[in-house]
Amino acid sequence: MNRIARLSLLVCLLATVCVADPSFAGVPTPETIGKNEELQHLANVSGHYGGRLTVGQRAEPKTLNPVIATDAISREVIGRLSADLIEINRVTQQTEPALAKSWKASADGRTFTLKLRKGIRFSDGHPFDADDVIFSFALYMDEAVDSPQRDLLIIDGKPMTLTKVDAYTVQFALPRPYAAAERIFDGLVMLPKHLLEKPYREGKFPQAWSLNTQASEIAGLGPFRLKQYVPGQRIVLERNPYYWKSDRDNHRLPYLDELEFLFVGTEDAQVMRFEAGETDLINRLSSENYNLLSREEPRAGSQLADLGPSLEYNFVVFNQNDLSGKKLDIVARKQVWFRDRRFRQAINAAVDRDGIVRLVYETRGTPLWGNVGPGNKFWINQAIPRPQRSLERARQLLKSAGFSWDKNGQLLDASGQAVEFTIITSSSNAQRMKMATLLQDDLSHLGMQVHVVPLEFRALIDRVFQSFDYDAAIMALGGGDADPNPEMNVWMSNGTSHLWNLGEKQPVTDWEREIDQLMQQQMVTLDYAKRKQLYDRVQQLISENVPFIFLATPNILAGADARVGNFHPALLDPYTLWNADELYVRSDGVENAGVR
């Protein structure tokens, strides 16, 4: 074979390879940065272009529509496709400019003026301006669209009002002062009017941007845009060539050619795929799986991160709901105990929180005595007492509340009734099941007969939120934002997650009334120090009256393959992917990527 023939064969082969492997066909290259484009310049970020990273997801996303998506899995993908005006920096937990390059609040805290970046474009090349902002907020606030974010924008029953000042300036007016109002903008992504106005006018908006929508009909302002969706298998995103951030060397981000989401099913499958090197990033790891991976860390060279206590709080709640007309006499009889503060305090004193941290979280967790844990640096009330476990104090509290013990050590209430109740918890959450088994044993030392009943998650939610047919439940809340405002619906007596007594017309107890006032007050107070004071008092009231018995919070645990550059996981959701625009594939790792 002569040289030319050989060469042409090689060219042919290369051509087939390029055609056969769709992953390298037509990757968009970043557009050169225009003169009048106001990009966000990240002076500390460097990396280099190319490559693909893969993330395993526990389930398939339900939609790509940012306005109606409620599940974490859909939002994980949508978050990479879109951007918001102001965002909360996941590491500092403070707000930062995003699509709005700056903002100004009026002295009374009721008007916000946002200046938008000029010259930036959606991922389909269409320019972005104030009309898109006005259009997006109209969608979020439309009752017919029924967006989960709508509640945030309706204050005292009145919606925010928006005015377009010019093509790059928007003014928001709030019905009353609203603390940390700029935090609301995080998570409210901006949508392209030119693509979505038609379905919206036709009343078809909730069906728009489903998983089956053509990639060309979806555009956003995120670092990536949709490339391909394979049902039951994966979603592939590709670089948005018009993205509005640049790195240290004025190169347009993102670095990655592609970001792939694989639907793997369960947390265990996520771990196995990660171990096998099939996925590059993993978050929301349980401590057991984290410890499993860390045993192999030296061999695999993966980057594992323990970020410390999360904002989530696990707790026991006793059913104090109004059961009149519910035909739940047995539960109603037990409510005499549940409504007795001393009974709850006794259980609070008997809980072995250190045992939970050691056995449930394998020491990668933190005991909790309140709803604000040590992960929330700005809002935790350090003065809340954190007493050691004391069965002695628990017994004294029970005695003072009129309880006594029979000769077998069984606890009896004032009327001689044996204290026996059931704790329900989600059967799909192995960690909370373990907590329940530990608690059962702790309380048996007080002479209480506790039964643990694992329920399917929906059945559990139904009992806790609808039928009220339960004694006690182990659940978890929090974990979203560090600010007190998202906690309003838990602590306000009319809140939708006021779990121990849902749907109170007015506060049943004095301390609940005081919490209502404090929470409302903190919401309209703009000064951080004053707000902190108010919220400290709320935490104190919660700790004294124990509506929830707080147990522990897990550490946020995440991992990445050795070849992932700029891996900086954060305490807040989405833990590892919040800086997807900065992630890159390390060149020294590429060659042996498949070998490990």
Add this chain to the structure above:
Amino acid sequence: MRLKTNLLITLLIVLHLPLLFAGFVAPYDPTAQNRELPYAPPTRLHFKDGSGFHLRPFVYAWIPANEGGGSRYWEDRSRAYPIQAFVRGDSYSFLGLFETNLHLFGVESPGQYLLFGTDAFGRDELSRVLYGGRISVAAGIVATAATLFLGSIVAIVAGYYGGWIDESLMGAAELFLSLPWLYFLLGVRAFLPLHVSPERTFLLLTGVIGLIGWAKPARLVRGVVLSARTHNCVLAARGFGGSDFYILRRHILPETFSVLLTQAALLVPRYIAAEVALSFFGLGVNEPVPSWGNMLSVLQQYNVLISYDWLLAPAAALFVTSVMYYLLADALHSGLESS
């Protein structure tokens, strides 16, 4: 053949004794948590130490290595605990007759002899396998007895009287065979109150398994009855004016015994497995009471499955028990054929 059968029966009895006397054989209380020793590996038996060889084996206590989480333990070599027979320990009720705290073997406290290691709560796995086996195997045996009792009554009535009685009963059997019993049980569970005591769960489990299982043995026994009905002795007895009851008792029932026995040996392991499956899915016996099924359910977690192999002990126990029963069924069956 007879010898083999007897040998197998003896072995099975030997296998069941420690389950029956679980309180005595198990060194610890199966529900007692030791929060210092989660996932402790099986204690190692030692014969040799610094001073040479000892005939009496001894163990060292585990001390947790406080680093990086997970379960890592060191042997505390500062003190040896010789294995002792008939030691005093946690108290238990001996066959429901009296309270005692005498155990077959153990070591002096605070040492612990953990033959099969511990589970996530530091509970002794061996004790749990024994207590759990008691529940699982008893469920298998009781459910088998219920099945065979119900099945043979139906079979005898159907086979002996024939005609429309036979057809309707066997029709019902077909219907029962086609029931998706796991879903049936799920449905039954939904109607019960949230908490069901372990005793009632046990009755429910065996009751449901027994109720659903009768159809298969009934069809088998009916065949035997059908053929026995035409035997000369039966015809003769009938000619002499023997009552139905007399004929059934004297001539037909004895014919079915060997079939029933083989069926029993086949059904027991199957029903043990049924209990294990139900408890595995959380429909059976609940924490903290052990059963082989709920003990195995933690192995659904990947990290547990690959990290703590001693927690497979209930699976090994289930395997050995099942194989023994199947060997017995096989021996009984060949005995039946050769006769």
